[in-house]
Amino acid sequence: MSNHKSREIRLKRRPAGMPQEADFEVAEVNVPNPGTDEVLVRNAYMTVDPYMRGRMVDRKSYVPPFQIGEALQGGAIGQVVASNNAKFKPGDYVQSMNGWREWFVSKGNDIQPQPMIAGTHIYDYLGALGMPGMTAYAGLLRIGELKDGERVFVSAAAGAVGSIVCQIAKAKGCHVVGSVGSDAKAQWLESLGVKTINYKTCGDLNAAVAKAFPEGIDVYFENVGGAHLVAAINNMRPFGRIAACGMIEQYNATEPPPGPPNMIMTVGLSLKIQGFIVSNHYDLMPKFFEDMAKWIKEGKMKWKETIYDGVEKAPAAFIGLFKGENMGKALVRVGPDKAI
Amino acid sequence: MSNHKSREIRLKRRPAGMPQEADFEVAEVNVPNPGTDEVLVRNAYMTVDPYMRGRMVDRKSYVPPFQIGEALQGGAIGQVVASNNAKFKPGDYVQSMNGWREWFVSKGNDIQPQPMIAGTHIYDYLGALGMPGMTAYAGLLRIGELKDGERVFVSAAAGAVGSIVCQIAKAKGCHVVGSVGSDAKAQWLESLGVKTINYKTCGDLNAAVAKAFPEGIDVYFENVGGAHLVAAINNMRPFGRIAACGMIEQYNATEPPPGPPNMIMTVGLSLKIQGFIVSNHYDLMPKFFEDMAKWIKEGKMKWKETIYDGVEKAPAAFIGLFKGENMGKALVRVGPDKAI
Numbered sequence: 001m002s003n004h005k006s007r008e009i010r011l012k013r014r015p016a017g018m019p020q021e022a023d024f025e026v027a028e029v030n031v032p033n034p035g036t037d038e039v040l041v042r043n044a045y046m047t048v049d050p051y052m053r054g055r056m057v058d059r060k061s062y063v064p065p066f067q068i069g070e071a072l073q074g075g076a077i078g079q080v081v082a083s084n085n086a087k088f089k090p091g092d093y094v095q096s097m098n099g100w101r102e103w104f105v106s107k108g109n110d111i112q113p114q115p116m117i118a119g120t121h122i123y124d125y126l127g128a129l130g131m132p133g134m135t136a137y138a139g140l141l142r143i144g145e146l147k148d149g150e151r152v153f154v155s156a157a158a159g160a161v162g163s164i165v166c167q168i169a170k171a172k173g174c175h176v177v178g179s180v181g182s183d184a185k186a187q188w189l190e191s192l193g194v195k196t197i198n199y200k201t202c203g204d205l206n207a208a209v210a211k212a213f214p215e216g217i218d219v220y221f222e223n224v225g226g227a228h229l230v231a232a233i234n235n236m237r238p239f240g241r242i243a244a245c246g247m248i249e250q251y252n253a254t255e256p257p258p259g260p261p262n263m264i265m266t267v268g269l270s271l272k273i274q275g276f277i278v279s280n281h282y283d284l285m286p287k288f289f290e291d292m293a294k295w296i297k298e299g300k301m302k303w304k305e306t307i308y309d310g311v312e313k314a315p316a317a318f319i320g321l322f323k324g325e326n327m328g329k330a331l332v333r334v335g336p337d338k339a340i
Numbered sequence: 341m342s343n344h345k346s347r348e349i350r351l352k353r354r355p356a357g358m359p360q361e362a363d364f365e366v367a368e369v370n371v372p373n374p375g376t377d378e379v380l381v382r383n384a385y386m387t388v389d390p391y392m393r394g395r396m397v398d399r400k401s402y403v404p405p406f407q408i409g410e411a412l413q414g415g416a417i418g419q420v421v422a423s424n425n426a427k428f429k430p431g432d433y434v435q436s437m438n439g440w441r442e443w444f445v446s447k448g449n450d451i452q453p454q455p456m457i458a459g460t461h462i463y464d465y466l467g468a469l470g471m472p473g474m475t476a477y478a479g480l481l482r483i484g485e486l487k488d489g490e491r492v493f494v495s496a497a498a499g500a501v502g503s504i505v506c507q508i509a510k511a512k513g514c515h516v517v518g519s520v521g522s523d524a525k526a527q528w529l530e531s532l533g534v535k536t537i538n539y540k541t542c543g544d545l546n547a548a549v550a551k552a553f554p555e556g557i558d559v560y561f562e563n564v565g566g567a568h569l570v571a572a573i574n575n576m577r578p579f580g581r582i583a584a585c586g587m588i589e590q591y592n593a594t595e596p597p598p599g600p601p602n603m604i605m606t607v608g609l610s611l612k613i614q615g616f617i618v619s620n621h622y623d624l625m626p627k628f629f630e631d632m633a634k635w636i637k638e639g640k641m642k643w644k645e646t647i648y649d650g651v652e653k654a655p656a657a658f659i660g661l662f663k664g665e666n667m668g669k670a671l672v673r674v675g676p677d678k679a680i
Contacts, residue, residue, distance in 0.1 A: 061608050062609075225603065244606045245607065247604045259601045261597060261598060262599070264590050267585065267587065267616070267617070268394070268615070268617070270615050273613040274611070275609065275611050276610050277607070280610060
């Protein structure tokens with residue numbers, strides 16, 4: 001049996017500002033047959049997420065930067081095609097950080113078996129039932145300390161994380177308003193019972209938020225930064241919490257953007273602004289799956305994907321994140337759902 | 341017995357930017373003899389605190405604004421001179437919010453008896469053993485979640501709150517660095533074992549903070565805002581906490597000052613920025629007094645006062661807060677220590 005050809009996406013140069021297709025390159029490599037204890041995996045889907053932009057910058061952070069000329073990394077779901085490792089057998093679905101490529105060989109220590117809930121699709125474990133879903137859950141409940149019936153504001157509300165945040169809050173009886181950048185996104189969220197603000201057409205965002213929250217905001221789930229953060233702070237209730245998941249507006253900034261001029265309000269209103277990284281909250285995983293299964297059964301949890309076809313489309317999918325082009329989870333199909 | 345004359349300080353007009361003496365006026369009023377159930381109090385000391393600046397602005401906040409033409413309010417310690425109220429007898433020391441005046445009559449519901457620890461002075465209960473001390477204690481331990489041996493940065497470190505924060509942190513075995521605006525302040529803090537940065541002479545504040553904290557900051561006690569907050573965020577350790585007590589640099593701003601451009605770091609470092617108002621943490625009072633008594637006995641807790649003499653000096657004392665003119669607690673002596 002001959003080796004497999006695998007196409008992979010490499011970082012060609014570090015993006016300056018908004019990433020461009022020319023910052024990436026497609027390469028084809030030979031993937032050897034698996035050796036002793038090794039596993040051959042064919043990826044089916046990979047995920048693109050905003051946090052990856054940070055890894056394209058050469059700086060110290062909580063994860064090391066991507067290297068020029070090397071394949072990028074990120075979450076992927078694939079199927080074991082051949083295995084010399086007792087822990088995995090052909091046909092097993094596995095999750096790994098070996099995205100941005102079609103095939104790979106693993107020693108078995110960087111892949112995890114992916115258990116499947118009946119009625120779900122494998123790519124759901126890169127979205128609502130994966131890292132983005134867990135991010136929504138940990139951020140809203142642990143960092144945001146959400147209490148039933150509170151008032152919740154969510155930015156990037158039609159995204160992979162935001163749309164789950166909205167629905168968890170709805171399931172907990174909250175007044176939920178999400179900010180989105182298109183009428184199509186607003187329409188989808190409204191169909192889920194979420195009120196929306198289209199930040200591109202609403203005029204003064206601060207006034208729009210004030211109108212949507214006449215009694216103020218208890219929890220703001222921060223995905224955007226900039227004017228959204230300023231408007232949220234201006235409209236928080238005493239003892240309000242801001243769970244800072246990301247600030248996508250700033251990821252491509254070439255100059256440090258101005259910060260919120262109203263930070264002083266954190267004092268008078270006893271506000272908490274707290275950032276978090278989902279990987280520090282994986283202890284919540286069992287409870288997350290238990291709650292999600294319940295909400296899905298009750299019809300309270302729905303999601304959408306925007307799927308790009310082919311590993312060569314991964315840069316476009318990634319760039320689309322910053323242009324607001326994707327509804328729900330942005331995924332790239334890099335191989336067949338069933339490889340064997 | 342004739343009525344008493346009492347001088348009081350009134351707000352003449354709302355300050356624009358830095359408060360000026362002309363924003364205040366001295367008035368003399370007749371204080372009647374106490375009626376049924378009433379108590380006549382002669383103030384000995386009053387306090388001026390930065391938070392009062394906020395009450396001079398006509399806006400909604402956690403306390404209502406001061407009114408033009410009326411006597412200002414604020415913490416004061418005085419002695420009961422005459423009483424028709426069974427709860428108080430002549431000679432009792434009482435604390436109230438009826439500062440900025442020499443005498444007043446109370447129905448007894450807005451004055452609290454002030455118990456005294458042996459060896460303390462009555463004005464200590466407006467400083468280290470009063471609201472500012474409690475602010476330091478609650479902010480550092482509850483909001484800042486300080487753990488023994490951590491690395492602590494304090495701004496306005498020679499102030500009424502900051503100097504107590506520094507010493508609580510020292511008592512807990514921490515590496516403590518305070519930012520101050522004069523060599524005299526630095527000298528005092530260094531004598532207490534606190535390292536200092538003179539922000540007026542250090543050059544690049546961010547570099548100075550980085551040098552003082554080679555391993556980063558666990559807790560930043562925020563009294564100043566502006567460049568201090570930016571430098572602190574830049575140098576926080578993962579899971580660091582910022583207890584936001586105040587941002588004195590901004591209180592006299594006529595335009596909203598720019599905010600910290602590095603808020604995105606709250607995400608990657610899992611930082612918490614939390615504001616607080618001491619009055620929401622008075623449940624810690626018994627533990628505060630217990631700990632303070634212990635630290636005083638062990639020689640680990642010292643403080644200073646800057647005392648202005650005469651109620652007519654209250655505006656100058658208040659303005660001095662924003663000019664960095666006071667070392668330790670700024671107080672105004674408005675009557676004799678013992679009125680009877």
